[in-house]
Amino acid sequence: MNKIISQQTIKPASPTPSHLKTYNLSLLDRIVPNTYTDFVFYYPKYMNNVNINVLKQSLSQSLAIYYPLAGRLPSPSASYVDCNDEGIDFVEVSTDSRLSEFIVKKYHDETLHHLFPHGLGLNDGKTNRSLLQVQLNHFSDGGVAVAVSVSHKIADGLTVASFVNHWATVARGESPIDPTFISSPASNSTEVVDEYDPDYTSEVIYKKRTFTFTNSKLNELKKNVIAMGNTPMNPTRFEVLASLLFKCAVGASTNKSYDSSLLYQPFNVRGIIAGKYPETTVGNVLTCAATKMKNPGQMQLNEMVNELRKRKMEVKGLTNMKEAAQYWTNMLSTLD
Structure with missing residues (x-):
């Protein structure tokens, strides 16, 4: 059984400069479907005495660098992000299961979606305004799972990995590598882009399996x-x-x-x-x-x-x- 411990909005540690308030989507950004990219990171030996505030503070600092993630798309079909520093969703959850058991069985049941704020693969960018959500899941054996969902409109898988690495580096008190942003033309571009817009309104049943090839x-x-x-x-x-x-x-x-x-x-x-x-x-x-x-x-x-x-x-x-x-x-x- 999952129990929500806390829910809050994490905002950037410093305001986004006025000249960066509008982040134009690239042609490639505008093609991708308005869905979310989901990652989950497991830490079996996580120590309960680690200050959760360190994670939140380092996340806030990282959002000041990856500033579009803390903004909003004015509409599902918008061609730019309003970098208004509204922040991201951060949810902390406890579960009565053991991480050691969950890792073994997660490929054989449909419980993985419980680790995410809006479910795995069910996060619809047309109804959910936050471009980034994080859920910190505490297991009964002391392990944790950090689930990260990022809008595919502004990030591919490698961008998500770079952001998480940046966050982890800041949390360790080290100096991260700052990201590079592509300068894209204004939203009144005359170039026509056909967006792939699949139907994600119905729930999908996922099954996970592991195959090992030597x-x-x-x-x-x-x-x-x-x-x-x-x-x-x-x-x-x-x-x-x-x-x-x-x-x-x-x-x-x-x-x-x-x-x-x-x-x-x-x-x-x-x-x-x-x-x-x-x-x-x-x-x-x-x-x-x-x-x-x-x-x-x-x-x-x-x-x-x-x-x-x-x-x-x-x-x-x-x-x-x-x-x-x-x-x-x-x-x-x-x-x-």
């Missing part, structure tokens, strides 16, 4: 794929494993009415496009590719690896943010 098995899989011929030079472990998992997932699908299936793959383009943005760059600095394959009965692993490699080389050929946005938009058209 190095020897992965190497064996690579050899088997290479032996099939017509395979890219030195296929990566990701390429061969993703192909295998995709083939198995499609084969196990209960919907057999399709003629083809899509493997949706995001790419971090910070080190690819002109400017070579640092890894701490804030925003959605990514694009996505879709690999379309025939039904699993006809799908060969070497063919799948070839298609994944083609998509990878296409992305490596992108030169700027506009091209990355157009590539993503073209991919989204395949989902219609």
Whole structure:
């Protein structure tokens, strides 16, 4: 059973300067769906005597640097963030279960969503105004889980990781690496962007499973794929494993009415496009590719690896943010 200990709004430690009050979304930000990116971090040996105020104060200091996270989108379809320092949601919860047991069983039940303020995968940016929510979960054995949900409109997965690393570094009393912000054109841009807007209004049942692949098995899989011929030079472990998992997932699908299936793959383009943005760059600095394959009965692993490699080389050929946005938009058209 979960019990809410406290709920509060954490605001930036210092006000956002007037010239930074409007944070324009990039073309890539405007494409992504108005949903949230969810992370959870487990600390089995967390000490109860650690001052929770340290976490809150360091979070407040981090928000002063990652200032858009403490702002608001004026509307779900807005092309900018109003950096008004309204703050973020911070919830502290206690649970009567043990973290040691929860970690073992979390892949076999549907309780993971209890760790998040608005549930895992159910946080809708159209109804929830806070761009960042944090829930600190205390377990009966002294362990904790820190759940972080960030609006996908202003942050991809790497941005969330950079923010959490910044927060953790400040909490330790050390000097963090400050983020880089991309200067985007004003919201009256004439460029048209097609936003992917899936329906998240209905509850989805998630099931988690863990599969372990040893190095020897992965190497064996690579050899088997290479032996099939017509395979890219030195296929990566990701390429061969993703192909295998995709083939198995499609084969196990209960919907057999399709003629083809899509493997949706995001790419971090910070080190690819002109400017070579640092890894701490804030925003959605990514694009996505879709690999379309025939039904699993006809799908060969070497063919799948070839298609994944083609998509990878296409992305490596992108030169700027506009091209990355157009590539993503073209991919989204395949989902219609």
